[in-house]
Amino acid sequence: MGVLRTISLDEIAVQAKTSGRTSLQVMCSCLEQGIWPLRFVRNSGVFSAEQQRxxxxxxxxxxxxxxxxxxxxxLLTRAGVGSLALCDGDAFSESNLNRQQVCRESNLGCNKAEAAAAEVAALASHVTLRVYPENLTAQNADAILLGADIALDCLDSIPARLLLQKQATALGLTxxxxxIAGEEGFFALVSPGADTLQRIYESGANDAEGTNRDNREQISLTAEAVLGVPTxxxxxxxxxxxxxxxQALTGKELPPPALHHxxxxxxxxxxxxx
Amino acid sequence: MPITVMLSTTLRTCVPGYNPVTGLCLDLPESLTVGDLADRLGLPRGEIKIIMLNGRHAGFAQIVRDGDRIGYFPAVGGG
Structure with a gap:
């Protein structure tokens, strides 16, 4: 790999000011010419300039x-995703300090979405932010997901996850x-329209014998409630x-549908x- | 008939001494269903949300065969 042409934060700011563009527009323009913003140059072994753009x-x-x-x-901010919608109706409490990246002693009691927005803004001033200090509901989901290229299910309850999948499906979103619970975690890419979460949470082992749909409340004490979540x-x-x-946003070849544990x-x- | 059983999170507490690295290496005297196996191990069926049989989604009614690897998972929803 030859020497990459790069541009610094200060140079981006000057170009933005002189041309009347945003720093994000300047960075996109540079990448189109194969010029890497220094803040992303270490991504160049994994992403092409076009993928970074x-x-x-x-x-x-x-x-x-x-x-x-x-x-x-x-992580998405450091990687270069240029626009984020952040949604959470909860506020930080002391028991979050062991594991929640944005939780600090200084922001205990603050809304999590607003605190995440502040963290992102400090990391990358070019990122466009929309902040929703509220829980996802059937009523607000369309507005929160509007214009998104992808949705990330970082929720902490199964009903909320199923609602998100339903809304993402309606909008054709990946x-x-x-x-997570204890030292274990699951992750999966849900393609637009796939019923992956129903298969995980609603049509699991119990339904194989046609039982227990009515007993779901009895097993509502999920594993994370028992085991907690370590750092x-x-x-x-x-x-x-x-x-x-x-991988999805940069158009890379995606793995076949699966649940990873x-x-x-x-x-x-x-x-x-x- | 040797099989391997993997347990997840809270289901591990149902089997004292469970080793998450090795799982349970069992030698079954006869063929039985995934549900029967859960019963024998003392795993409450109501707490089992996902079953994976040789890496594929499965149900209680499926038959356990020689060399199978069975994973039992409870509901996990934390974030």
Whole structure:
């Protein structure tokens, strides 16, 4: 690989000012000419200049800004995704400090989506942000997902995940799902219109014998409620989630539909065909 | 008939001494269903949300065969 032509943050700012464009527009224009913003130059072994430009022109909707979402927001920002919608109605509490990337002593009590937006803005001032300090509902979903190229399921309840998949399907969006408990986590790319989460959460083992649909409330105490979530699990699973999102956004060949299960206690990653 | 059983998260507590690295290596005397196997291991069926049989989504009614690898998973929704 030859020496790459690069442009610094200061040079981008000057060009933006003199040409009346945004820094994001300047960076896209540079990448079209094969000139890499220095902030992304270490991505050049994985992304082409055109793929990097595509990321800058992409919009991701991150639904849930806690354990998974905080990491996903910062990872996608560092990778170069140019526009984010951040959605979470919850506020940080002390028990979040062990694992939630954006949670600090100084922002306890603050809304998670707003705190994630502040973190992203500090990391990358060019990122366009839309912030929704509210939970996803059937009423607000369209507005939150509007214009997104991809949605990331970083939620913490199964009903909310199913609602997100339904809304993403209606909009023809690719969804990147992840869920965690203890030292284990799951992630999956849900293609537009696929019923992956129903297959995981609604038509599981119990329905194979036609039983237990009415008993679902009895098993509502999910694994994470029992085992908690330690420090490293959301970071690792969020990294896989962000990787899948970046692959999809840059037009890379995607793996076949599958549910991936990571077990940090055994250091294993298994892939299951659904 | 040797088989391997992998348990996830809370289901591990149903089998004292479960080793997540090796799983359970069992030698079944006869063929039985995935549901029967769960019963024998003391896994509450109501807490099993996903079953994977040799890497594929499966149900309680499927027959366990020689050399199979079965994974039982509860509902996991944390984020």
């Amino acid at each position: 595509r990321l800058l022109s992409s919009k991701a909707a991150i639904i849930g800004c806690g354990g998974l979402g905080g990491h996903v927001a910062t 969804l990147i799902h992840a869920a 490293t699990t959301p970071a690792v699973i969020a990294a896989f989630q962000a990787t899948l999102a970046l 990571l077990d940090l206690s055994a250091l294993t990653l298994e892939t299951f065909r659904l």
